[in-house]
Amino acid sequence: MNLEKLAKLGIGIGFRERFRADIFLNQDLIDFLEITTDHYLDANPQKKDELKLLKAHFPLISHSLELSLGSAEGIDEEYLEKVAELVEFVNPQWFSDHICFTKSGGVKIGHLAPVPYTKEAIKVFVRNISKVKQRVKTPLILENITYLVNFPSSEMSEAAFIKTILDETDCGLLLDVTNLYINSRNFGFDWRKFLDEIPLERVVQLHFVGSHKHGKRLIDAHANKTEAEIWNVFAEVAKRCDIKGAILERDENFPPFTEILEEIKTAHCLMKNANIGEFSAV
Amino acid sequence: MEILIDNPLATMYGPYFLIFFGFVIFFAIIILALVKTQFDKTNNLPIPAIPPNIDPYEIAYLRGGTNEVARSVVFSLLQKGFIEIDNIATPAVVKKTFNQQDTRNLNPIEQLTLGWLGYSREPKEFFGKTGLVEQLNVYGNSYQGRLEQQQMLTSEEDRTALNPVKWTVYLLILGLGGYKTLAAIAHGNYNIIFLVILTVAGLLIARTVAKMPRITKLGKIYLERLQTAFDNLKYTSQANYIQSFRANNAPQTTFAGVDPLLLSVGVFGSGILAGTVFSGYNDAFKKAQQQSAAGGSSCGSGCGSCSAGGSSCSSGDGGGGSSCGGGCGGCGGGD
Numbered sequence: 001m002n003l004e005k006l007a008k009l010g011i012g013i014g015f016r017e018r019f020r021a022d023i024f025l026n027q028d029l030i031d032f033l034e035i036t037t038d039h040y041l042d043a044n045p046q047k048k049d050e051l052k053l054l055k056a057h058f059p060l061i062s063h064s065l066e067l068s069l070g071s072a073e074g075i076d077e078e079y080l081e082k083v084a085e086l087v088e089f090v091n092p093q094w095f096s097d098h099i100c101f102t103k104s105g106g107v108k109i110g111h112l113a114p115v116p117y118t119k120e121a122i123k124v125f126v127r128n129i130s131k132v133k134q135r136v137k138t139p140l141i142l143e144n145i146t147y148l149v150n151f152p153s154s155e156m157s158e159a160a161f162i163k164t165i166l167d168e169t170d171c172g173l174l175l176d177v178t179n180l181y182i183n184s185r186n187f188g189f190d191w192r193k194f195l196d197e198i199p200l201e202r203v204v205q206l207h208f209v210g211s212h213k214h215g216k217r218l219i220d221a222h223a224n225k226t227e228a229e230i231w232n233v234f235a236e237v238a239k240r241c242d243i244k245g246a247i248l249e250r251d252e253n254f255p256p257f258t259e260i261l262e263e264i265k266t267a268h269c270l271m272k273n274a275n276i277g278e279f280s281a282v
Numbered sequence: 283m284e285i286l287i288d289n290p291l292a293t294m295y296g297p298y299f300l301i302f303f304g305f306v307i308f309f310a311i312i313i314l315a316l317v318k319t320q321f322d323k324t325n326n327l328p329i330p331a332i333p334p335n336i337d338p339y340e341i342a343y344l345r346g347g348t349n350e351v352a353r354s355v356v357f358s359l360l361q362k363g364f365i366e367i368d369n370i371a372t373p374a375v376v377k378k379t380f381n382q383q384d385t386r387n388l389n390p391i392e393q394l395t396l397g398w399l400g401y402s403r404e405p406k407e408f409f410g411k412t413g414l415v416e417q418l419n420v421y422g423n424s425y426q427g428r429l430e431q432q433q434m435l436t437s438e439e440d441r442t443a444l445n446p447v448k449w450t451v452y453l454l455i456l457g458l459g460g461y462k463t464l465a466a467i468a469h470g471n472y473n474i475i476f477l478v479i480l481t482v483a484g485l486l487i488a489r490t491v492a493k494m495p496r497i498t499k500l501g502k503i504y505l506e507r508l509q510t511a512f513d514n515l516k517y518t519s520q521a522n523y524i525q526s527f528r529a530n531n532a533p534q535t536t537f538a539g540v541d542p543l544l545l546s547v548g549v550f551g552s553g554i555l556a557g558t559v560f561s562g563y564n565d566a567f568k569k570a571q572q573q574s575a576a577g578g579s580s581c582g583s584g585c586g587s588c589s590a591g592g593s594s595c596s597s598g599d600g601g602g603g604s605s606c607g608g609g610c611g612g613c614g615g616g617d
């Protein structure tokens with residue numbers, strides 16, 4: 001996949017219904033939108049109209065949740081067909097899903113579950129991704145997730161696991177800098193070393209949002225303003241990669257839209273001027 | 283000349299003629315309706331994009347003409363605290379408040395309205411011959427021209443294009459009905475009441491059907507699109523005004539400088555104010571005319587817009603203060 005040829009989309013937000021009016025009033029500050037594919041599969045007429053409306057005003061990227069690329073049982077073909085049809089309609093530069101599994105025995109497990117970093121798991125991803133790529137010709141990019149445990153059965157690091165999958169499937173990376181930061185804090189590793197290990201030339205898009213403190217851990221609740229430490233990860237990645245787009249993912253605890261726009265402006269600055277200095281923590 | 287009163291049509295048995303005439307009227311009106319819908323092919327045109335610096339007054343004009351602009355501008359002045367409505371007085375009175383500073387920040391439509399208001403006016407005066415609507419026609423004409431250019435409003439030219447078909451149908455109904463009436467009288471048959479009723483009813487129905495809608499199919503699609511885009515604004519913009527009285531506070535603004543509640547009124551009408559602190563406004567104005575008879579001179583210049591446009595720095599809803607003016611060097615977003 002020739003990732004360099006993908007258009008630069010800029011900075012956008014994950015579309016949520018409650019942002020709709022504000023998004024239209026601030027079109028000139030939002031470069032593109034990421035829609036959650038699953039919200040538009042089997043959509044009612046209102047959602048179909050909404051999708052047409054969004055498509056008429058913004059470049060769109062579709063981001064699905066349930067391809068379950070890590071499921072040993074294989075891809076749900078009915079779901080894949082629906083995703084493919086939606087991707088054809090949206091006609092995005094690329095589409096994305098996660099490096100995880102979300103279905104087991106055909107049953108949705110309701111969250112993005114990590115897999116042990118083994119050669120066997122890599123084979124499963126390669127097989128499933130090849131099936132997806134046979135059906136959908138639009139470039140597929142894969143997102144790193146957060147996890148709560150390190151599997152003892154893992155045979156390699158997360159970074160090595162991601163690198164092997166990307167190399168073997170020729171996919172791009174949707175690097176969620178918040179997830180990377182959260183994992184690095186929860187498991188005490190250096191996110192810079194993680195960046196050294198992954199194929200940075202494959203980073204196509206970023207996700208960012210603030211982390212959320214839950215007891216001693218950080219979690220990705222998509223409910224907080226992006227903090228200085230995460231902006232630092234963003235800035236470092238922006239410096240080292242030719243990013244095509246970055247999306248602010250906010251799903252909870254919605255602030256005034258001006259705060260969202262401020263974050264978008266900050267991300268714009270970091271994309272444009274990757275030499276900006278370190279952010280200071282509060 | 284005998285042929286004129288002695289032919290199958292003239293001598294046709296009355297009830298049979300009424301059935302025949304009814305069919306003629308029915309099919310003539312169907313053809314008229316079909317031709318009329320064929321005139322408006324604007325639904326095949328690309329739908330205009332929603333501009334970021336949207337003008338609520340222009341949307342109000344599209345929805346309901348100059349009357350709706352008047353309603354929106356009065357609401358805007360009320361929300362900004364320049365006027366108030368005395369609903370205790372009978373009839374209700376719209377009057378200026380003591381807060382008349384900073385009128386320079388008002389846009390031209392709002393300034394004109396405030397000037398016209400003088401000290402106080404009754405709501406019905408707004409829509410009368412020397413009323414506000416008349417004053418606002420200068421802006422209305424400009425909106426009309428622009429929206430006609432975008433083919434969202436029916437132009438006078440489009441309206442007259444239907445005239446040949448329309449008049450043919452009128453003449454057919456009137457001619458056939460009139461001829462049979464004269465023929466009946468010539469035969470000494472004066473029982474023509476049903477024939478006259480059918481002729482008049484046919485003409486009235488044809489006249490109604492021949493009326494070109496003010497908004498084109500494209501205009502309707504665009505309005506629906508706006509209503510989809512700003513649907514949630516209808517609720518979020520109201521919320522601040524339901525719990526506490528904030529009519530004299532500065533209106534909430536979005537980053538783009540468009541007041542969300544005013545935009546909601548423009549897009550959905552003043553009905554959305556029911557249940558808010560502005561419901562008194564709605565009560566005072568609800569009896570006013572819905573339709574505007576704004577004519578259409580084609581003038582492309584923009585009218586005063588309530589949107590500030592350009593500046594991307596304003597305070598957010600409920601105190602999410604934003605830092606202004608920082609170029610790339612000013613990214614302090616990390617704190």
Ligand SMILES: [Fe+2]
Nearest residue numbers: 143176207249
């Ligand atoms: Fe993410």
